[in-house]
Amino acid sequence: MGAGTIGCYLGGCLAAAGVTVHFIGRPRMRDALARAGLTVTDLDGARHALPASSLNLHASPPIGQRPALVLLAVKSGATAEAAAQLASVLPARTLVVSMQNGVSNASTAAAAAPALHVLAGMVPYNVAEIAPGAFHRGTLGRLAAQDDAAVRPWLGVFERAGVPIDLHADLRSIQWGKLLLNLNNAVNALSGLPLRAELLDRGYRRCFAALIDEALVALDAAGIAPAQLTALPAQKLSSVLRLPNWLFTIVAARMLRIDEKARSSMADDLALGRRTEVDAFCGEVVRLAQAHGRTAPRNAKMVELLDGGWPTPPRRLSSRALCVALGL
Secondary structure, three states: OOOOHHHHHHHHHHHHOOOOOEEEOOHHHHHHHHHHOEEEEEOOOOEEEEOHHHOEEEOOOOOOOOOOOEEEOOOHHHHHHHHHHHHHHOOOOOEEEEOOOOOOHHHHHHHHOOOOEEEEEEOOOOEEEEEOOEEEEOOOOOEEEEOOOOOHHHHHHHHHOOOOEEEEOOOHHHHHHHHHHHHHHHHHHHHOOOHHHHHOOHHHHHHHHHHHHHHHHHHHHHOOOOOOOOOOOHHHHHHHHOOOHHHHHHHOOOOOOOOOOOOOHHHHHHHOOOOOOHHHHHHHHHHHHHHOOOOOHHHHHHHHHHHOOOOOOOOOOOHHHHHHHOOO
16 A cells, blocks of 8 residues: 555565565556556665566555555555555455554554554665666665564565565664664755765765754653664764764765665655655654653754745755754
8 A cells, every 4th residue: 555666666576476466556656557567676686577467556445355464655644544545445453564654654544544453664775766667675674563463474475575574572663763764864855866975975964963863862851762773873873974984984884885776765755746754754853852841953944944845845955055054
């Protein structure tokens, strides 16, 4: 549900492994898949091509289906509506795993569709739409989901499909660990650069580090310990991001294992004239800080820069201009 970049990549990998997959998406995506078929690739060289004739494409959840699993992959702002659509046609207790950004989408979906069995999930890697119907995973990682008896039978299926998934008793720390990394999405979108090129600009890295620092203060006030999803804990990552380029490229060599095709989903949204998910990242930090008597003015500024004038697209900012905007 939500056949965008993540939905098409995960669905394409599962379909290539023999799973019957139904793709529910926007007209632009359905038209592209109907013309070009679906191709999924990754930075390790894997490639699967599915002809258009093999794809099950829908504008809305088909009535009468009894899916064993629903992957919810719509943008954050569409979560409640999508969950309500699913609840209107699916049997009670249908398993739904939210493979969305941020930390609140699973609870939003569960509130909108209480009859469904909604679990939180997390996608760690970047996927880019590199051509109509073609989706490329440009970074590393393993999917994560809330541990539940209903999802355990799927572990082998996802492993064989090349999208392995790990289960966790408490996904909140995992989600916040991912959100800290996702704070760079807003920086990347405003830069107008591919991810690797943006991370090689020390000015943009300083902005990313400043957003992380504010989030860590809010998390500490809330008593939340974010999971470590990179080789470095978040506190040390912030320091590494501020290193001069010559040293950063040595210390952060693994972080820079990103191919040239990778860019943030937020940058894709801007290119398509869509509202971004900045509120699910930077906005979440602002709300957490406010709930615990703190402020997060730099994250609030990123929300303003990307969302304040919507639907007018924000202008691209040089790293120097963005540093000035954030008071760095």
